[in-house]
Amino acid sequence: MIAITDPRIEEYLMRLAPEEDPYVQEMEQLARERRFPIVDRLVGRLLYLLTRLRQPQLVVELGSGFGYSTWWFARAISITGKVVMTDHDQENIDYARRIFQETGLADRIEFRVGNALTIGRDYDNIDLLFIDVDKQDYRQAAEIMLPRLAKNALIIADNALWYGRVAEGNDDPETRGIAEFNRFMFARRDFFTTILPLRDGVLLSYKYG
Numbered sequence: 001m002i003a004i005t006d007p008r009i010e011e012y013l014m015r016l017a018p019e020e021d022p023y024v025q026e027m028e029q030l031a032r033e034r035r036f037p038i039v040d041r042l043v044g045r046l047l048y049l050l051t052r053l054r055q056p057q058l059v060v061e062l063g064s065g066f067g068y069s070t071w072w073f074a075r076a077i078s079i080t081g082k083v084v085m086t087d088h089d090q091e092n093i094d095y096a097r098r099i100f101q102e103t104g105l106a107d108r109i110e111f112r113v114g115n116a117l118t119i120g121r122d123y124d125n126i127d128l129l130f131i132d133v134d135k136q137d138y139r140q141a142a143e144i145m146l147p148r149l150a151k152n153a154l155i156i157a158d159n160a161l162w163y164g165r166v167a168e169g170n171d172d173p174e175t176r177g178i179a180e181f182n183r184f185m186f187a188r189r190d191f192f193t194t195i196l197p198l199r200d201g202v203l204l205s206y207k208y209g
């Protein structure tokens with residue numbers, strides 16, 4: 001496994017970004033207790049920033065867990081916008097619903113339980129697509145969702161460096177899934193794609209026109 005960022009840099013970045021919101025703290029604590037993979041605070045801040053810049057009316061999230069990444073989108077989106085959160089675990093969605101009701105953000109969110117790759121087909125004109133499902137499904141998720149994107153849409157995909165395994169050329173299904181997805185997105189001439197080596201790598205792709 002290759003360290004994408006030196007741990008000292010990660011610690012430094014985290015020190016720069018303390019979080020006082022009790023709900024963020026609660027969700028981060030829950031993730032630690034359950035060893036549940038969330039995007040983490042620095043990527044969360046990136047989601048927030050990109051949402052503020054792009055000002056989407058519709059965000060579709062494939063693989064929302066218990067709503068940590070959703071929280072950053074929901075905080076940043078305008079009151080007329082909507083975030084669709086998807087997870088196949090009912091318990092995760094119930095937890096998220098409670099958090100968003102308590103924080104007054106529930107009106108901006110559609111809570112969907114089931115296979116994100118099926119649910120995603122219900123939406124068109126998506127301004128911002130976030131991909132964080134099982135890694136072997138990234139390429140298929142892109143193929144299903146690309147025709148559903150709005151003009152100048154933005155795709156954000158987490159784990160684009162998959163703990164460095166893509167660079168090592170590992171041959172397990174998850175690494176292959178991410179590597180194929182990265183190749184697929186970089187090869188598209190109708191998108192402009194890059195990867196930020198932040199935490200586990202974040203792929204960003206802008207749709208021309």
Ligand SMILES: C[S@@+](CC[C@H](N)C(=O)[O-])C[C@H]1O[C@@H](n2cnc3c(N)ncnc32)[C@H](O)[C@@H]1O
Pocket residue numbers: 037038039040062063064065066067068069070086087088089092114115116117132133134137
């Ligand atoms: C990495 S976690 C998501 C974490 C979340 N995006 C965050 O950062 O807070 C992936 C989640 O997606 C769910 N998941 C994976 N593949 C899925 C699929 N095809 N449909 C629905 N949920 C899926 C898993 O159950 C898990 O809760």
